Amino acid sequence: MREGENTGALLHVGRARSSFSGKMGYVLAVAGSAVGLGNIWRFPYLAAKYGGGIFLLVYLILMMTFGYALIVSETALGRMTKKSPVGAFGAFGKGIAFRLGGWINAVIPMLIVPYYSVIGGWVTKYLFEYLKGNTAALADGDYFTGFIGEGFSAELWFLLFSLVVLAVLFAGVKQGVERVSKVMMPVLVILAVFVAGYSMTRPGAFEGVKYFLVPKFEDFSWMTVVAAMGQMFYSLSIAMGILYTYGSYIKEDVDIEKSTNQVEIFDTAIAMLAGLMIIPAVFAFSGGEPETLQAGPSLMFITIPKVFASMGFGTGAGVMFFLLVLLAALTSAISLAESGVSTFEDQLGWNRHKATLLMGGIILAFGSASALGFGVLDFVKILGMSILDFFDFLTNSLLMPVAALATCFLVTRVAGLDRIAKEVEQSSRFRRKGMYCLFMRFLAPVCIAVILLSSIASVLGWISM
Ligand code: PHE
Numbered sequence: 001m002r003e004g005e006n007t008g009a010l011l012h013v014g015r016a017r018s019s020f021s022g023k024m025g026y027v028l029a030v031a032g033s034a035v036g037l038g039n040i041w042r043f044p045y046l047a048a049k050y051g052g053g054i055f056l057l058v059y060l061i062l063m064m065t066f067g068y069a070l071i072v073s074e075t076a077l078g079r080m081t082k083k084s085p086v087g088a089f090g091a092f093g094k095g096i097a098f099r100l101g102g103w104i105n106a107v108i109p110m111l112i113v114p115y116y117s118v119i120g121g122w123v124t125k126y127l128f129e130y131l132k133g134n135t136a137a138l139a140d141g142d143y144f145t146g147f148i149g150e151g152f153s154a155e156l157w158f159l160l161f162s163l164v165v166l167a168v169l170f171a172g173v174k175q176g177v178e179r180v181s182k183v184m185m186p187v188l189v190i191l192a193v194f195v196a197g198y199s200m201t202r203p204g205a206f207e208g209v210k211y212f213l214v215p216k217f218e219d220f221s222w223m224t225v226v227a228a229m230g231q232m233f234y235s236l237s238i239a240m241g242i243l244y245t246y247g248s249y250i251k252e253d254v255d256i257e258k259s260t261n262q263v264e265i266f267d268t269a270i271a272m273l274a275g276l277m278i279i280p281a282v283f284a285f286s287g288g289e290p291e292t293l294q295a296g297p298s299l300m301f302i303t304i305p306k307v308f309a310s311m312g313f314g315t316g317a318g319v320m321f322f323l324l325v326l327l328a329a330l331t332s333a334i335s336l337a338e339s340g341v342s343t344f345e346d347q348l349g350w351n352r353h354k355a356t357l358l359m360g361g362i363i364l365a366f367g368s369a370s371a372l373g374f375g376v377l378d379f380v381k382i383l384g385m386s387i388l389d390f391f392d393f394l395t396n397s398l399l400m401p402v403a404a405l406a407t408c409f410l411v412t413r414v415a416g417l418d419r420i421a422k423e424v425e426q427s428s429r430f431r432r433k434g435m436y437c438l439f440m441r442f443l444a445p446v447c448i449a450v451i452l453l454s455s456i457a458s459v460l461g462w463i464s465m
Contacts, residue, residue: 027259034267036332038235043271044278045299051219052211059228069439071260076423078247085241101406105241106343113336114367115391120329121157130318139309144301148374158371188324196276208283230396239400255428397455401448
């Protein structure tokens, strides 16, 4: 890859390391990876489930402190070592702890992309139904459960979505897809503002706005913190090796603090907009029933069609909405799968096609199990969860905290806070250095350990979720 061919999109790691052409290119690429199903599908359902305003408050605090410190660390470590996670950990030591630290970061995206593609499949199916004009049928509360429960239908849509992802990786036309998505992103924001405005002004919706924005302390539980932290990792693409890789592509002139701020603001704004589209709609169209608020992964697919069915031009809005969500999901799935492929290329020395095939095999195996877990494999429950929920829990609530802990140790015990600070200061003053050090040294490891233990305790049934 020649230098200068890069238009700002993230390129895969070939034998020679590519870099971003400009500061804006880097922010756009990270924002493009951050904004995905996590913001539009996952954030609203978690907020609805875990207490609304109190979840939002906990999320914002964690994002500004903890999330911030971790993004800065991962990016600085990537830029310092010019390596993706396995290599970055390996650059500091050869022991088993370093290998494990690197690999856990690298394995997480490989475990996320299969079930992510299942949800991508659901989105594709809904787009297809809107194109056929089935707006009223989709608004039926039981439509979604019928669809995922019915034999192999969800599996077929998952296969279609994954094939597109793999084809893009195989052909290496990733840049084209990212360019399209960058144009679509502003359209997504405008449409989201519009739909949120519509949804918030329906009769009865105001209760939902209050539920989402005003914290009620009696709704607080440990699970609020566990869920908010997992969501923060997921949404900002933290603790999955991605930011090491992105950091490794940037030059010394990129202001790490400033770009972290920009990405966090953008990502959170989209998540909040999605919350304002979906949660007020639960109150306006389902009377704010606790049952709907607890709907979990299906929430977006149940409430958004009701909003569209009540609009004059709902079919058009439905087509637009699901098309844009599909694009956001595709770019995220591609960047997750890409990270797996480049780990195989770099660590196993495989060529791109072989690496893509292995990634495809992983997606097919775990994704099919997740897709069928609501249908023919309905009887399979792992720790009481459906297969898809289990993968989500495994990555977000167990593996990501461990990966984040590994990064904390690498920063504080091995690389040293001063070296990270120097790396950041190459491009700007480190304005929040005091908070950064406090967090990395004390608060972050303690918080993560507590979160990890409560996740394990809840799985074992010692505390209730
Ligand atoms: N952050 C993305 C989301 O919110 C998920 C993702 C993680 C995408 C890592 C790419 C890389 O959906």
